[in-house]
Amino acid sequence: EDQVTQSPEALRLQEGESSSLNCSYTVSGLRGLFWYRQDPGKGPEFLFTLYSAGEEKEKERLKATLTKKESFLHITAPKPEDSATYLCAVRLTTDSWGKLQFGAGTQVVVTP
């Protein structure tokens, strides 16, 4: 069975304290892995797409990496405005209609 697992469930950071979020996946074939940010009361906002092992993408203080079994979202020197829930999702090669399967998310709180 295809699964997407995110850890930790919640993360509390001091401003400037770098950390990483994990998204591990057990799928039949990966077409793409997506990272989203979700603020309270809002819909998920797209951050990155990764397609193959070894690929990296960066945006401001965020960097996403991909291996054959997991993806990491690194937050470098976070600021309070980085507080959000971060979601990862996978799209499978076996799914001709390209549906996304989501993990449960990691809630990040950055305190000043």
Next chain:
Amino acid sequence: NAGVTQTPKFQVLKTGQSMTLQCAQDMNHEYMSWYRQDPGMGLRLIHYSVGAGITDQGEVPNGYNVSRSTTEDFPLRLLSAAPSQTSVYFCASSSDLNSPLHFGNGTRLTVT
């Protein structure tokens, strides 16, 4: 540019009532989908559409109906609301099956 617009933002229903959640996008996207988000369970796919007149079931379709008569609109109908349908509902669209999803800001539904 509005993107994906969902109405209403909040709704309270009594058990057995029916209603339609509206979703409209102005990006001329062919692919649209409905997800529900429950605490600790992540986003789960209800129904999706790859174009006008074409819909299919996702992971949790029971109790919901959809139709797609235009490219812009993809309404979700609750036939007879149940407390188990209390959730936050998100509509999303993408330009093709390999592109990321763009989400609306959700409808928070409570069924009493």
